[in-house]
Amino acid sequence: MAKLTAIVCVQNQETILDACLKKLSFCDEVVVVADRCTDRSQEIARRHGAVVIDGIFPLESQRKLAGVEAASSQWILEVEPDDLIDAAVAWEIRAAIQMRPVGDWYDLPIDNYVGETLVREGWAGALSARREARLFKRGLKAWEPRRLNAPYVLAGAPGGSLKGAIRRVVGRDVGGLMERLHRLTGLAAEDLADAGRAKGLVSSLLAAAATFIAAYVVRRGFREGRLGFLVAGLSAMFPVLSQMRAAEVVQARKAAVAAEETRAARPRNVVGLGR
Incomplete structure (x- = not known):
């Protein structure tokens, strides 16, 4: 078996x-x-x-x-x-x-x-x-x-x-769906930062428009009423939010590296032995 x-x-x-x-x-x-x-x-x-x-x-x-x-x-x-x-x-x-x-x-x-x-x-x-x-x-x-x-x-x-x-x-409701979007874009942002694929706002907006059309028209989200529109809208927001959060991740990582370099460059206090 x-x-x-x-x-x-x-x-x-x-x-x-x-x-x-x-x-x-x-x-x-x-x-x-x-x-x-x-x-x-x-x-x-x-x-x-x-x-x-x-x-x-x-x-x-x-x-x-x-x-x-x-x-x-x-x-x-x-x-x-x-x-x-x-x-x-x-x-x-x-x-x-x-x-x-x-x-x-x-x-x-x-x-x-x-x-x-x-x-x-x-x-x-x-x-x-x-x-x-x-x-x-x-x-x-x-x-x-x-x-x-x-x-x-x-x-x-x-x-x-x-x-x-x-x-x-x-999602348990619309709020739960928003929480899902927040969690997933955070993970996507880390992946984008790792791969060095953070893009500009224009590219993100074009991707968002294409995703909305794919979700609402090609994949027939319009048949689902207001929830179909919401799903298409959140799907379209995904590439924009992911790219914006990826930029934040990159900046945070650079700041962390700079802070570590500053800390390492500071002279250490040496306490001498008195006579």
Whole structure:
């Protein structure tokens, strides 16, 4: 019988972790990677019987790899702390890996909710995805070193897409969606600063306009009413805010280096020995 390990990476997300882990009882094992958590995330994970990996993992790729290395199963299910795996999807996942799998990895659709409202259309940029390769055999997925939305490569044969969708609560309400935008742009800013890709305001505004059109028109966000407009607007704000915050990160790093150089250049007081 094929074994399945769910991997959940958290960063001080105790408010949503309990609901996520309750939905993972169909897995043979759950591994929670706690990155610099100072809340009750580890306690909640252990209460659910999860294997807890506690440490410092600045990059998303580091967290994912730590989870895979700790897993003891052949199959891995990647789960975000704001994901909920309902019973019908859980059954389909188990069936996919037990009944003569046709591939080595599978895509899972994602249904994005704001509170209790399903927002199907209009997702673009980094706020959330509509589909991701979340179910795969151990050792076949590798992530690039990034803090946010780390690109990945998959080896082996694709098995297609499952029908059931992960239920992702991207925000408890509009305020929660704004909090998500703030958190994600902070991570994106660090990535941009690391790569030296901070751009000017004009380039950011052009990217914002293109993202809004993609979200609201091409991906049919207009069908979702006011929430569709909000999602398109926040998606458009993402590149602008990320670039502005990246500039702040670069300046802060330069200031820190300058302060360290000043401190190192100061003459040290030498206390002589008196006669």
